[in-house]
Amino acid sequence: xxxxxxxxxxxxxxxxxxxxxxxxxxxANKYGFPELEDSTSEYLCTILNIxxxxxxxxxASLYLLPKLTCMCCMFMDRNAQEMLASEGFLSLSxxxxxxxxxxxxxxxxxxxxxxxxxxxxxxxxxxxxAEIMQAVRLPLMSLMELLNVVRxxxxxxxxxxxxxxxxxxxxxxxxxxxxxxxxxxxxxxxxKYGAQVVKxxxxxxxxxGDTQNYDLDHGFSRHPIDDDxxxxxxxxxxxPSIINHIRILLWDRDSRSYxxxxxxxxDELDWxxxxxxxxxxxxxxxxxxxxxxxxxxx
Numbered sequence: 685x686x687x688x689x690x691x692x693x694x695x696x697x698x699x700x701x702x703x704x705x706x707x708x709x710x711x712a713n714k715y716g717f718p719e720l721e722d723s724t725s726e727y728l729c730t731i732l733n734i735x736x737x738x739x740x741x742x743x744a745s746l747y748l749l750p751k752l753t754c755m756c757c758m759f760m761d762r763n764a765q766e767m768l769a770s771e772g773f774l775s776l777s778x779x780x781x782x783x784x785x786x787x788x789x790x791x792x793x794x795x796x797x798x799x800x801x802x803x804x805x806x807x808x809x810x811x812x813x814a815e816i817m818q819a820v821r822l823p824l825m826s827l828m829e830l831l832n833v834v835r836x837x838x839x840x841x842x843x844x845x846x847x848x849x850x851x852x853x854x855x856x857x858x859x860x861x862x863x864x865x866x867x868x869x870x871x872x873x874x875x876k877y878g879a880q881v882v883k884x885x886x887x888x889x890x891x892x893g894d895t896q897n898y899d900l901d902h903g904f905s906r907h908p909i910d911d912d913x914x915x916x917x918x919x920x921x922x923x924p925s926i927i928n929h930i931r932i933l934l935w936d937r938d939s940r941s942y943x944x945x946x947x948x949x950x951d952e953l954d955w956x957x958x959x960x961x962x963x964x965x966x967x968x969x970x971x972x973x974x975x976x977x978x979x980x981x982x
Contacts, residue, residue: 685713689720697727702736706743713747725752738772742780742848760784761866768800776808778816785819789866789926789980794824795833802837806956813839821861822943854910857954865976878922880906890917895933904935919982925949928976930959933969941965946972948979
């Protein structure tokens with residue numbers, strides 16, 4: 685294939701197996717054919733699946749191919765549990781494995797991540813298993829999971845398990861290092877992604893995306909003001925998600941202004957305030973940025 689490309693300037697990728705394409709990509713990298721490397725990478729992006737994403741990611745990270753690496757990460761994030769159960773996961777290099785599971789956006793349940801890493805350790809007995817186990821976020825696991833799943837494995841010391849229990853019991857919920865889905869540059873507070881309005885009047889209007897057709901009687905959501913200031917509009921996202929930006933449209937069909945604040949939570953009990961405009965007078969569109977946080981409720 686490479687010789688044909690050298691002599692004709694063309695290469696046919698469509699009918700080749702993934703293993704052949706990855707070998708072809710490595711040769712293009714080795715012998716300095718950047719256009720061929722880019723074209724092969726772009727084609728591999730279009731054929732990613734559960735069976736080939738792990739070996740593709742291994743090669744992409746080895747040859748520092750940013751676009752292919754990024755596409756593999758996005759695919760794995762959105763199919764995390766299926767990827768953990770795949771045969772390809774067991775064949776990942778240690779460096780690739782760690783770079784995947786340490787990411788906040790790799791949002792599988794921590795128990796599933798732990799069990800997948802145990803299987804990887806059994807499949808790769810010569811590797812440093814203690815280093816692999818450091819990637820597990822033990823405080824995110826329940827007490828029963830720590831005692832009945834982690835402890836019998838023998839891969840983590842009793843002190844590590846006790847430390848995790850201590851962190852879990854003494855920390856604020858929102859201070860735990862949660863994982864969350866990351867969907868860049870998209871509005872995840874929509875019905876498409878499973879979001880719903882759980883508190884507020886006229887709930888059906890808030891997430892419909894229509895910012896043009898509203899008047900005094902319809903097309904917007906609101907909430908009553910009470911003495912303890914605990915009433916509000918609450919949105920439950922479809923799954924724990926990483927967010928750093930919110931856009932809201934305040935009623936602007938008259939001269940009134942509004943003060944508000946925004947809090948986020950994982951469990952509806954511990955709330956962190958990410959925006960505080962309670963001392964400002966605000967109108968119309970609000971484009972709000974804050975440090976990225978994993979949350980389920982806002």
